[in-house]
Amino acid sequence: MSVSWVIKSHDPLLNGPRYDWATPGFSKAGETLFLRIVDATGLASISLQFSTMADEDSHLSLPTNPALSPSPSHFYPFATSPDVIRSHEKDAFLTSSLVHQSQGIVRALRGARFAHTYSDSIKHTTELLYFSLTTALGNRTLGEEYCDLVQLEDDTLQLPSIGRRVGYILSSILVPWTLQRLLPALRHRIRNKLERNVAREQLRAAQQAGLLNKPRLSAPVKKPFFTKLRVQQYLLEHLDSITSVSPIYALSIATFYFTGSYYHLSKRIWRLRYIFTKKIDDNEQRIGYEVLGVLLVLQIAVQGFLHARKLATIPDEEENSEGESSSGAVLASIQNPSAIPLLPASMPLYDLEENPGAVSWIPExxxxxxxxxxxxxxxxxxxxxxxxxxxxxxxxxxxxxxxxxxxxxxxxxxxxxxxxx
CATH class of the missing domain: 3.30.40.10 (Zinc/RING finger domain, C3HC4 (zinc finger))
Structure with missing residues (x-):
């Protein structure tokens, strides 16, 4: 007899029904029938073994041996770092092209000045629309489709919920945009406060040491390394790097090169990973970027060592400068001389509105x-x-x-x- 079945199942990755065709072949009563079910993609297979009997008392019996054994190819592997980076670069190229076209449309409708003024808003709005029409709706981005990647929750191995998808979009686009607009004003306020505190501490230290009233004749007393003045001067000098998220991004990228887990910091927060859905040959090797991870860790370690060594030499430099200075001539400072004002980068040097005499050769x-x-x-x-x-x-x-x-x-x-x- 010849038997064939059409088996209907649900594929969670493709988010829809899948029809598989199975043909066991010919068998007679009393013989053993072997059945192999292969899905439409060719990645999964199930082997079944049946014993057939006469038509009047025929029945199907499963053997004690594991008759239902999924093939090892049924499990999709996690994507490696080259696949994830390739997908990200593809999406970045497409979004940059969309941003360029959006700016052209805005420039044609509202003029070049309007497009230039709101260039950041146009850029982030276009990216938000792109990921809202793909990731937020549960669809794959063009970069993910190009690299045969599917996004899953790392803890449940299910398709991401709507909450995680929306949270990822907001944390990857809107949060950096908001920080970009708020951090300059916050840094300016903190810098002004630190400058006042440093000036107050320098004056107090000078009065206590007697630099403002009489010459210093005694040998300098060794100060503790961590003083209030030194801590505030360190914060003032390295304020931009302290309030930046670049070191966190560097550590996240280094971890990604070793594990291939999370390329974006937002994906690490929401625990979203990729799996590779393309069929891999047995002789095909999946390589990673572990070498780049080693180089990045070495770079971070060397920079940290140089920074620590620079900090360790600061007390000796202060003592030498204090020993060589005469009465009231020089106040010790760590890196930046107090005579040089720390002006914000956004303050113009020549403002023709406040100073009409500046650059006088430009006509009125x-x-x-x-x-x-x-x-x-x-x-x-x-x-x-x-x-x-x-x-x-x-x-x-x-x-x-x-x-x-x-x-x-x-x-x-x-x-x-x-x-x-």
């Missing part, structure tokens, strides 16, 4: 206004084609699109020169 009137922000020049800078803009305006513009805003001639940021009067 509209020629002293930037065509991008329509305000008086702040640190006027000239491009290779001869047009003048504010330094911040032309810098942001050239970073997004390396061309002159007026004549569209190619401009490199390294070729933009600030003007001085």
């Amino acid at each position: 009137g509209q020629q002293r206004k930037c065509t991008l922000c329509l305000e008086m020049f702040k640190d006027p800078s000239v491009t290779t084609c001869g047009h003048v803009f504010c330094w911040m305006c032309v810098r942001d513009w050239v970073r997004e699109k390396p061309e002159c805003p007026l004549c569209r001639q190619e401009v490199l940021l390294s070729k933009v020169l600030p003007l001085r009067g």
Whole structure:
């Protein structure tokens, strides 16, 4: 007799029904029938063994031996680091292309000045729409489809829930965008407070040491390493790196190179991993980027060692400077001399609105206004084609699109020169 079945099952990875065809072949009464069921993808197979009898009392009996044994190819392996990076680069290329097209649409509708002013908003909004139409809806991104990857929850090995998908999108796009807008103001407030505290502590230390009243004749007394002044000076000098998430990203990337688990910090927080759904040959080897992980760890270790050694030499430098200084001549400082003001990078050196006499050779009137922000020049800078803009305006513009805003001639940021009067 010839028997065949069509078995319908549900595939959680493809999120839909799957029809598998099984044909056991021919058998007679009293013989053993072997059945092998292979799914449509060819990755999973189940072997069954039946004993057939006469038609009047025929029945199917499962042997004591494991008759139901899934093939080892049934289990999808976790994706390696090259697959994950390739998928990320593909999505990054597609999103950058979409951002460029979105900026072109906004520039055509609202003008170049509006598109330049809200370039960051356009970029993040486009990325948010891209991942909302793919990841948030439970679909794979184009990069994941290109690399045959499927995203799963690491703890349950199920497709990600809507909460995790939305949380991943918000933490990977909106949270960095918010920090980018809030951190400069926060750093400015902390820096001003630290500068006042450092100046107050320096004055108090000088008064206690007698540097302001009489010459110092006695030998310098060795101070403890961790003092309030030194801690505040260290925080003031390294404020940007302390309030940055770059070290956390570096550690996360180094861990990814070793394990291949989480490329994004947001995926590590929400525990989202990839599996590789393409059939792998037996002789095909899956390689990783462990060598890059070793190099990155060595770089972090060397930088940490150099930083610690630099901190260890600070007390000796302070003692030497105090011993060589005369009465009231020099106040000890750690790295930055107190005479040099720590100005924020956003403060212009030449502001033609506050100081009309600056760069006096620029004619009065509209020629002293930037065509991008329509305000008086702040640190006027000239491009290779001869047009003048504010330094911040032309810098942001050239970073997004390396061309002159007026004549569209190619401009490199390294070729933009600030003007001085």
